[in-house]
Amino acid sequence: MTARFPVARPRRLRRTPALRRLVAETRVRPEDLILPMFVKEGIDAPRPVASMPGVVQHTRESLRKAAHEAAEVGVGALMLFGIPEFKDERGSAADDPAGIVQQALRDLSGDLGDDIVLMADLCLDEFTSHGHCGLLTPSGTVDNDATLERYASIAVAQAAAGVHVVAPSGMMDGQVAAIRAGLDEAGYTEIPILAYAAKYASAFYGPFRDAAEGAPKFGDRTGYQQDPANVREALREVELDISEGADMIMVKPGLAYLDVVAKVAEMVRVPVSAYQVSGEYAMVEAAARNGWLDRERAILETLTSFRRAGAQQILTYWAAEAARLLR
Template sequence: MTASSSDAAFPAARPRRLRRGRALRRLVAETAVRPENLILPMFVKEGLTEPVPISSMPGQVQHTKESLRKAAAEAAEAGVGGLMLFGIPEHKDTTGTQADDPNGVVQDALRDLSAEVGDDIVLMADLCLCEYTDHGHCGPLQVDGHVDNDLTLERYASIAAAQADAGAAVVAPSGMMDGQVAAIRAGLDRAGHTQVPVLAYAAKYSSVFYGPFREAAEGAPQSGDRSGYQQDPANAREALREVALDVAEGADMVMVKPGLAYLDVVAKVADTSPVPVSAYQVSGEYAMIEAAAERGWLERDQAIVEVLTSYRRAGAEQILTYWATEAARLLR
């Protein structure tokens, strides 16, 4: 029986009855965001002696090893579900050799955090090369300036093994190379890390909303852009194809990035994916709300919770958000 044929009509039907008072609204809420749904992206930069504020992301910093440990402990104490690490090395080169160096910045951070909070929170490592290459692209370049897809896969497999060796509980490839999940899964298995899951950035769009991140991660392309390997914002069916390919290659979780402008894609993926679905509330979304709140144009805490709720309502089971620790405290 459909809702229209079964529902009583006004005045017997008064939906407002269930909207009176916070306790009643909470009791009948269809969607809930919990601290364990949240993943905190964090930037750690090699060689720093003090944290460096990120001007386009108020409240966020490039961490030192020490400040990273402190922030990770605070996130774990707040009940945040996971941490996603991004590394910024002192030295970059054409193939991003620091990305899989056993003593690279992310590997050092993973070892530190494994000892500090490894039993209390899921340690995740973003797996890409854009922060490590001197040209800022997500893999080694061919002579024509385009990323060499298949050579990049070899690099990704090596990086995955290095991250898992250092303590990553989850590796998260974000480069949008064809075949990346299969290559990484094989690399992890060869290295004995058969139990380390792969969280694939399966539907990552070529988006203007990454702008502040490129300051934070110091990984902007030195020429061209990433539209040759990231998805066109106009395409939704393509996202479902990418998700299906990644799952077939062994992805244990999949991600849609960005989130807010792509909630329709999040919903489509959540409706069809056989594995858990994550969405990334990216730097541009964070910056927009922070800027509007600073000007008094909206109420900041309510905006944070409302937008995170929209992610969960669309079907995301995990949300990467720079507000993770703060939001976890608000939610509790």
């Protein structure tokens, strides 16, 4: 039994910023944040992404500079996405030792060592000429099982280049098991897997596809990404990925799927990440530019919502800026 008004006055604990900080139930720390970064082959200066103000496609050199800055403000990890100069049906650049992601990983590993966690997206959509996340059958559908061999090869290439965590995002059945087996067979038993376990076929990915230059040339990805209507399906995917060896799991997108984040966090005993995707970023930036909301408050409020729902790590394009604000 609790006291009632006028004895009970919850506002007593809201009177000053210091009191509010003291009793805050949820905190976001710089080390909880993961910064997605794009590195593009064949350019000599960073290229702004029009639909994501403040985000660029990096050169290798500008990536190194931005990575140092993120590490200095305490960001916990970087997530690399590569854009090759040449693409083919197999996405050959994805596991080429001289591919852009592998080159960037070697740069950053040499520069930063273990000062920040280096992650790499593990998929084929940025590398294939058709823009899908796997190899295609003659009829033009994604061949799940043939794609698994490619994913395992990419994981080994990234591990050899110095990645700390691989992050398969293609939503192929059995991808975690194939990657774990490939890494272990190659001697990389210590490399963890952050599985995009619940990745939905969302309308909020548009600006990312501009940044990563990975939009499908035909059709869409509803045949392998999840239906936004389903929650139980996401929980099943999470269970399967953990049973196959995932060390961490991710829910993507974030804001429209906080209920999924919360259910997953209650169910599992591994770290849970949420991805604040490009469309969510672009909405806040656009509204702020029109004077419709307080940009910095909106950034921190959305990040707090992920932590409150149960995400331990948050992938966000504001990671470096938010880390400065939090410090």
